[in-house]
Amino acid sequence: MRYAQLVMGPAGSGKSTYCSAIAQHFENERNPVTIVNLDPAAERFDYSPTVDIRELIHIDDAMEDELLHFGPNGGLVFCMEYLMENQEWFKEQLGDDDDDYIIFDLPGQIELYTHMKTIKQLAELLQNWGFNVCSVMLVDSQFMVDGPKFISGTMAALSVMINLELPHINVLSKMDLLSKTARKHLDNFLEPDPRALLSDVKSNTAWGKKYCYLSKRIGQMIEDYSLVRFVPLNIKDENSIADLQLTISTMIQFGEDQDVRMTDFDQPDPEDNDGTEAFD
Ligand SMILES: Nc1nc2c(ncn2[C@@H]2O[C@H](COP(=O)(O)OP(=O)(O)OP(=O)(O)O)[C@@H](O)[C@H]2O)c(=O)[nH]1
Ligand SMILES: [Mg+2]
Numbered sequence: 001m002r003y004a005q006l007v008m009g010p011a012g013s014g015k016s017t018y019c020s021a022i023a024q025h026f027e028n029e030r031n032p033v034t035i036v037n038l039d040p041a042a043e044r045f046d047y048s049p050t051v052d053i054r055e056l057i058h059i060d061d062a063m064e065d066e067l068l069h070f071g072p073n074g075g076l077v078f079c080m081e082y083l084m085e086n087q088e089w090f091k092e093q094l095g096d097d098d099d100d101y102i103i104f105d106l107p108g109q110i111e112l113y114t115h116m117k118t119i120k121q122l123a124e125l126l127q128n129w130g131f132n133v134c135s136v137m138l139v140d141s142q143f144m145v146d147g148p149k150f151i152s153g154t155m156a157a158l159s160v161m162i163n164l165e166l167p168h169i170n171v172l173s174k175m176d177l178l179s180k181t182a183r184k185h186l187d188n189f190l191e192p193d194p195r196a197l198l199s200d201v202k203s204n205t206a207w208g209k210k211y212c213y214l215s216k217r218i219g220q221m222i223e224d225y226s227l228v229r230f231v232p233l234n235i236k237d238e239n240s241i242a243d244l245q246l247t248i249s250t251m252i253q254f255g256e257d258q259d260v261r262m263t264d265f266d267q268p269d270p271e272d273n274d275g276t277e278a279f280d
Contacts, residue, residue, distance in 0.1 A: 002100040003254045004131040006123060008160070009138035011108030014173035016045040017235065018138060019105045023047055025241045026101070033101040036094070038122075040079035041072065041107060049105070051093040057082050076109050080118045087125060094129070101254065102131075113137070114159040123166055132252040134167040135160070141172040141232065145182045150189045151218060154228045161227060167251040171244065175234040190230060 005022075007015045019035050026033040037049040041059035062068050062075035062082075070078055083090060094102070106112070112119050113135075123133045137160055144150050157170045178186065222228060231247065234240040249255050 001253070002098065002129070002131045003102070003252050004126050004133045005103045005248060005252075006106060006119065006133060006135045006166070007103060007138065008106045008113050008119070008135060009108065009173070010110050010140070013108065013138040013140045014235070015108065015138055016042070016047075016105050018136075018171075018173065018233075019103050020045065020047040021235045021241060022103055022245065025238070025245060031101070033103055035103045035105060037105050038080075038083070039105060039107040041076060042105075045105065051090075053079065053083055056086060056089055073109060076107050077112070077116065077118070080107070080112065080122075084118060084121050084125070091129065100131075110156065113163065114156060115163055120164050123164060132254070134169065134248060134251045135164050136169055136171060136248065138171050138173045139230070141175050141178055141186060142182075144172060144189070144230070145178070145185050147189070148215070151215070151222065154222050155218070157228050157230075158222070158225060169248060169251065170228060170230045172230045172232045173235070175232045175240070176236045186232075190232070
């Protein structure tokens, strides 16, 4: 079995930093994983990718081409589509090791995840090649510390989950940057309760009065779906990384084979001479 994490999220949410921290974590656990860079516009990251989309196509190729002449956003979408059209190249680069565990570092363009189909195609391709795939969506915790922002982040996460239809986890990144007060505030939202979320929506202003009902209905919808949860991640805390990776391992069934191998049911019992005791 092969395993894959598709690491996604808005620009600057900490995807590349997450990838290298996770690779370090697995390295420490003596379970090395590899990282694949699928961001054609990446300028720097502190890991060495085993596969790099920039060797196939770079964002500048799409922007500087006389005929294409894309801007940065259209160019990025074009590069991802180009990758899907060059599956043979991609397959060859990934190799076909049976026990692979690969972390895919994706671009920071949220539309790719909320409603476009290219990442869904990428996931299906990997599934066809034998990967157990999950999506890991990072959201910067600093943008989630008040009710309306939390609702908006939750709606974005819900769109991604519905669009990709993959085993999925939402991660609140950069928790180390939150003040104690902000952390407390955020904790109130982590078990989504529409009332807690809406306590920040001011209904005494003209805007608040007009939209309070709409906001309540949105809050109710989030609760009804009961799908969106966020796991806080402090990348500077090894326990926080380990807890998150344990949850992800369960999602993609990584490590289950090893668990089974640890107990050898076939070992003969020295006390049981005729082999019948086990059935008593
Ligand atoms: N303190 C702190 N800084 C972080 C953390 N994660 C990322 N950063 C910083 O945030 C900035 C963006 O991080 P990246 O990992 O490049 O984010 P990204 O999502 O890959 O960005 P794009 O690929 O441009 O969309 C960098 O300056 C990182 O050092 C974190 O957990 N804690
Ligand atoms: Mg990045």
